[in-house]
Amino acid sequence: MDWHQLDLSPRITAAVRRAKLKCVQDVLCVSGLDLQRLTGLSRSDVQQLITAAATACRPHPPVPALLLHRGECRRLESGLRLSVGCPVLDELLRGGLPVGGVTELSGESGAGKTQLALQLCLSVQYPTQHGGLNSGAVYICTEDVFPSSRLQQLISDQSCLRSDVPPTLISRLQFSDHVYIEHTADLESLQVCLSRRVPLLLARGAVRLLVVDSVAALFRCEFQASDWLERTKQLLSFSSTLHHLSQEFNTPVLCINQRRHRDPPNPGRQEAPPLSSNVSPALGLAWANQVMVRLMMRRLQETVARGNQRSALRRLEVVFAPHLARDGRDAAVWREGVRGLTGSECTDVQH
Amino acid sequence: MRPVSSLSLSPSVKVRLVSAGFRFTSDLRGLKPLQLSKEASLSQPEALEVLQTVRRVVGGDEGGGGASASLTALELLQKEEEELRSIVTFSSQLDAALGGGLPVGKTIEICGAPGVGKTQLCLQLAVDVQVPSCFGGVGGQMVYIDTEGSFLLQRVVDIATAGVRHCSLLAEDDEQRVAMETFTVETILSNMFLVRCHDYVELLAELHLLPGFLSAHPRVRLLVIDSVAFVFRRLFDDLSQRTRLLNDLAQQLIAMATRHKMAVVITNQMTTRLRGGQSQLVPALGESWGHAPAIRLLLHWVGPQRMAAIFKSPAHMDSTIQYQITSEGFRDANQCEQPQSKRPRRHTNQPAASQRVTSC
Numbered sequence: 248m249d250w251h252q253l254d255l256s257p258r259i260t261a262a263v264r265r266a267k268l269k270c271v272q273d274v275l276c277v278s279g280l281d282l283q284r285l286t287g288l289s290r291s292d293v294q295q296l297i298t299a300a301a302t303a304c305r306p307h308p309p310v311p312a313l314l315l316h317r318g319e320c321r322r323l324e325s326g327l328r329l330s331v332g333c334p335v336l337d338e339l340l341r342g343g344l345p346v347g348g349v350t351e352l353s354g355e356s357g358a359g360k361t362q363l364a365l366q367l368c369l370s371v372q373y374p375t376q377h378g379g380l381n382s383g384a385v386y387i388c389t390e391d392v393f394p395s396s397r398l399q400q401l402i403s404d405q406s407c408l409r410s411d412v413p414p415t416l417i418s419r420l421q422f423s424d425h426v427y428i429e430h431t432a433d434l435e436s437l438q439v440c441l442s443r444r445v446p447l448l449l450a451r452g453a454v455r456l457l458v459v460d461s462v463a464a465l466f467r468c469e470f471q472a473s474d475w476l477e478r479t480k481q482l483l484s485f486s487s488t489l490h491h492l493s494q495e496f497n498t499p500v501l502c503i504n505q506r507r508h509r510d511p512p513n514p515g516r517q518e519a520p521p522l523s524s525n526v527s528p529a530l531g532l533a534w535a536n537q538v539m540v541r542l543m544m545r546r547l548q549e550t551v552a553r554g555n556q557r558s559a560l561r562r563l564e565v566v567f568a569p570h571l572a573r574d575g576r577d578a579a580v581w582r583e584g585v586r587g588l589t590g591s592e593c594t595d596v597q598h
Numbered sequence: 599m600r601p602v603s604s605l606s607l608s609p610s611v612k613v614r615l616v617s618a619g620f621r622f623t624s625d626l627r628g629l630k631p632l633q634l635s636k637e638a639s640l641s642q643p644e645a646l647e648v649l650q651t652v653r654r655v656v657g658g659d660e661g662g663g664g665a666s667a668s669l670t671a672l673e674l675l676q677k678e679e680e681e682l683r684s685i686v687t688f689s690s691q692l693d694a695a696l697g698g699g700l701p702v703g704k705t706i707e708i709c710g711a712p713g714v715g716k717t718q719l720c721l722q723l724a725v726d727v728q729v730p731s732c733f734g735g736v737g738g739q740m741v742y743i744d745t746e747g748s749f750l751l752q753r754v755v756d757i758a759t760a761g762v763r764h765c766s767l768l769a770e771d772d773e774q775r776v777a778m779e780t781f782t783v784e785t786i787l788s789n790m791f792l793v794r795c796h797d798y799v800e801l802l803a804e805l806h807l808l809p810g811f812l813s814a815h816p817r818v819r820l821l822v823i824d825s826v827a828f829v830f831r832r833l834f835d836d837l838s839q840r841t842r843l844l845n846d847l848a849q850q851l852i853a854m855a856t857r858h859k860m861a862v863v864i865t866n867q868m869t870t871r872l873r874g875g876q877s878q879l880v881p882a883l884g885e886s887w888g889h890a891p892a893i894r895l896l897l898h899w900v901g902p903q904r905m906a907a908i909f910k911s912p913a914h915m916d917s918t919i920q921y922q923i924t925s926e927g928f929r930d931a932n933q934c935e936q937p938q939s940k941r942p943r944r945h946t947n948q949p950a951a952s953q954r955v956t957s958c
Contacts, residue, residue, distance in 0.1 A: 272799045275806070276839065278846060283608045289647045290608065297806060304803035309741055309791035309811060315751050316787050323794060324751050347747045483832045494747060494796055532879075535712040536828075536867045539748055567713025569721075570753035572925055 253299040262286040263296065274300040329456065329499045330378025331363065332370040332408055335587025336563060339576045340542075343378060344499040346455075349489050349537065351462075353504040353528035354544035359561050359580050360503045363544070364458045365398055366584045367501060368426050369405060371456040377412050380499075382455035383425030385448055387440060390464040393428045404583035427454060434465050434481060441488050449496040456499055457492060463505040463529040479533045486537035502538075505529045540568040551579045553592045563587070599624045605651050614638050615648065626652045678703075685727050685736050685820065685861060688764065689930045691919040695908055696893075700726075702736065702819055702861045705851050705890065709866040709881040710897030715904060715923045716865045717748045719897070720822045722928040723863060724754070725761045727820040728786050730777040733765055738819025738860070739789040741811070743804060745829045749792060758786040760926030791815075798829040802843070805850050812858045821854065825865035827882045841886055848890030864891065903931065 250260045253271065266285040268274060274282065274297060282293045307322070315324040328342035337343050344350050344367070354360050368386060373379030386393060402422045406414050427448060431437040448454045462485075470478040493500045507529045528534075528541070535541070542565060549560040564575035577588040600623045602615050618638035620626055626634070626649065635645035669677070684699030693699045700706060700723065710716050724742055729735025742749060762783055769775050791811075795801040801823075812818055826847070830840060855862045869882040881888065881896070888894070894910040907918040920931035 275799055275802045276843060278842070280608065284610075289643055290606065290651075291647065301803035301806040304799055305793075305795075305807060307793070308807075309793045311788045312742075312751065312754060312790040312792050313784060313788035315792065316755065316784075323792060326751075341752060345750060487832045490747075491796070494794075532711065532868065532870060536831075538712065539746065541713065569717045569748040570750040570756075572923075 253303055255296065255299050259286075259288060259292050259296055262288050262292075271300045271303050275304065325497055327375060327380065327497075328378070329367065329380055330370050330373075332366050332378070332584060333578075333586045334411075335576055335589060336578060336585070337378070339563065339565065339571075339574060339587070341571060344501065345540065345570070346380070346497050346499050347493055348539035349486065349493060349500045349502060350540040350542065351502045351504050351528065351538040352542045352544060353506050355506050355546065357559075358544040358546045359578070359585055360544055361394065361460060362397075362580050363563075363585050364460055364501055364503060365394070365401055366408075367456060368398070368458065369401060369422055370409075371499075372420055372422060372425050373409075373412065373416075377409070377416075380455040383427060383448075383453050384456035384458060385427040385429065385445055385454045386458045386460065387429045387431060387437070387445075388460055389431055389437065390461050393430070395428075398423065398426065400582065401584055408583040408586070425453070431465075434469055434485075437465060437485070438488075441485075441492070445492060446496075449492060449498060454498075455496070456501070457489070458501045459489075459503065461503040461505055462534070466530060467505075482530065482533055483537070486534065490537065504534075506543075540571070541566040547577075551588065551592045553579075553581065556581055560588075561585075600655060602626070605648075605655065607648060607651060611640060611644055611648060614640055623652050623656055627656070682859060683736055685723065686729060686734055687726050687928065688722065688761065688926075689919075689921055689928055691930050692906060692921065692928075695906075695914065695917045695919050697914055700861050700863070701893075701913070703855055703859050704892040705848075705855050705862040705864065706893045706895060707864050707866055707881070707891035708895045708897065709868060711868050711879065711899070714897045714899060715921070715928065716897060717746075717824055718753075718923050719928050720824045720863060720865060721749070721754055721757050723820060723861075724790055724822060725758050725786055725927070727861075728781070728789055729761070729765065730774075730781050732773045732777050733768065736819045737817075739791070739815055739817045740820035740822065741791045741793070741808070741818055743793050743795055743801065743821070743823045745795050745801060745823070746825060747794065748824065749794075754787070754790070755783060756925060757927040758783045761786070764926075789817075791818075795829065798843070801826075801829055802847070805847065805854075809854060809858075812854065812860075816858075818858065819860045821851075821860055821862045823862075823864045825867060827865070827867040831867065831882060837884075841884060844883060844887050844890070848887070851890070852892075 250263055250271070253260070263286055268285070277285070279293055279297065282288070282296065283290060286293070288296070310320050310323060314320045318326055325346055327346045328344065329346060330337050330343040331340065352360050352363060364386070368384035370378060371380050371382060371384050374381050405422070406417050409417065429440050429444065431440050445457060466478060466482055489500050489502070492498060507527065528543070542563060545562045545564065547560040547562060550557055551560050558579040558581060561578045561580065562575050563578050565571045565573055567573070578585055579588060579592065602620055602622060603612055605612070605623070615638050620638065629649065631642055631645040631649055634640065634649065635642045638645070640648070682702045684696070684701050686699040687693055708716050708719055724740050727736055727738050727740050729737065731737045762781060765781060766778050769778050793804055795804055808821070830844060851862045851864070854860070867882045868879045870877050871880045881894070888910070891910070892912065893908065893914070896907045896909050898905055898907065904921050904923065905918050906921055908914055908916060922929055922931050
């Protein structure tokens with residue numbers, strides 16, 4: 248933003264130019280006395296300058312929450328949720344993923360994390376009255392090759408999963424045209440992807456869901472244990488990029504994370520909330536501070552059967568979220584996708 | 599009469615004034631700008647500003663009620679009793695630990711690991727501050743600065759609904775029933791002002807403009823910033839600049855809390871510190887930030903239990919209480935049936951506070 252756009256007298260603007268202050272933001276980061284010294288302006292002039300700069304940096308005044316409640320302020324609360332595509336799991340998540348904010352899904356391998364992520368890539372394409380966001384998804388793979396055959400299978404069985412949606416609508420949607428796949432093998436290419444290609448897709452409205460599968464892979468393999476300071480720095484810069492994208496484009500961001508076995512109990516650490524098992528998501532506290540909703544998927548010992556299909560029993564749990572209670576639902580992965588159990592399936596224990 | 603060096607003028611001006619022999623404000627009285635600019639070799643606008651400052655300061659002193667007028671401790675105590683009532687929370691244990699609720703006019707920091715309930719407590723306080731005065735509340739408005747995007751309306755409506763239900767069960771006399779007519783979810787939401795700040799510059803800008811907003815809304819009794827750490831912990835290469843900005847921010851918050859008689863609640867993240875080969879969880883943002891808030895509340899896990907510990911406060915004993923986050927909000931851990939106790943008040947000159955909100 249340029250100086251002459253501010254509501255200031257030319258005398259003050261000229262003094263600011265002389266002082267070689269680069270941008271409006273700099274004014275707020277320098278103390279008042281320093282500004283007086285740098286610009287040679289009087290105290291009241293400096294006050295005017297700071298107020299003008301602050302007004303320019305803060306576009307919107309405080310809004311009563313009632314306006315959000317009535318849906319009159321879409322900028323702050325769109326009221327949208329991205330449905331998972333299964334009523335049982337949507338009920339657990341109170342409608343689905345929040346559209347602004349980073350959601351983390353962690354779990355051991357084989358728990359069904361990728362299955363759920365693929366399902367979200369499809370459900371985002373439905374119109375909003377069917378829980379979607381009427382747009383595509385971008386899927387960033389850092390670990391494995393994108394499971395495209397499984398995606399095709401999910402697409403062909405959509406009508407079985409989404410019996411609530413008219414079949415004519417499902418047949419009209421070109422699902423596979425709207426899933427953009429990126430493979431990034433190192434941190435550098437991930438940064439390039441997130442800072443150039445993804446914003447472009449989001450700005451065009453081509454996508455409205457960002458999936459990173461998985462965050463832990465790159466950060467775990469590229470850094471030695473002794474580089475933890477550099478790792479934390481990179482991790483913060485990565486997470487702030489995600490946060491920025493999510494806020495700016497009002498887009499849900501789903502990060503898949505691995506799990507690690509928790510360190511032996513140490514009385515000085517009370518970081519991790521108690522869970523039903525002795526594992527916790529990877530990447531530690533620095534990453535956890537950046538996550539808004541933390542979900543966890545576990546694979547249980549039992550298997551469930553439905554017709555001629557069998558599946559290992561899974562459990563999707565809410566670890567923390569500002570709007571959700573700590574709770575969980577049993578689920579299973581069928582041919583058509585991940586579904587919460589309703590009780591019509593039969594469970595048998597197999598070890 | 600004040601020494602010139604104590605005026606809020608730029609240092610170079612002060613040096614020139616003192617070296618020209620003007621040591622007290624009385625020396626400057628009756629001077630014309632032109633005269634002063636010649637005698638102290640100041641530019642004319644500078645001289646004018648000096649004289650205006652002096653006039654303002656002297657005028658304030660003669661008026662008797664100036665900002666610098668000193669008070670005795672007894673007067674302060676009476677003033678606090680009259681004006682600064684605490685914000686009662688819906689957790690009687692937390693109220694007791696804080697000596698009757700969250701003190702208005704102070705800055706309070708809430709720190710804790712992710713998921714322990716910092717945001718929940720903030721949202722709860724946003725409702726608590728609006729409890730009508732006949733229920734022992736403050737009946738004020740509040741400003742919520744959300745930097746993490748975690749102000750989710752769904753949850754606010756939950757907590758507000760539970761708060762309204764709780765108070766409607768407590769309503770006994772006519773005054774309280776009348777108050778309940780205006781204490782609804784809708785009014786609670788209309789008295790919450792939300793701002794989203796995405797980076798630290800926006801936060802600084804917002805805080806700079808907030809005094810103007812507060813003057814226009816004199817009923818604001820609570821400011822919540824959730825969280826300071828989220829914006830100040832990333833993309834800062836120059837840590838000394840961060841420390842300086844945080845110090846400025848702390849000063850601003852304390853000044854606002856005192857001037858506008860409101861509680862300022864800020865949340866902070868935790869970080870790991872290595873000491874002697876052992877890792878330890880400590881609040882983030884460094885050592886000097888720790889001096890900023892008047893009260894620090896640490897939320898943490900002990901096994902499956904959530905605990906809140908007061909670990910810095912000039913007025914309260916160090917204590918630890920248990921709490922839980924229910925669907926209704928931040929509540930006491932053991933929901934035993936406590937009789938509605940009338941909270942004893944040392945000076946019973948408040949007939950309105952006949953019944954205070956307690957957790958049931």
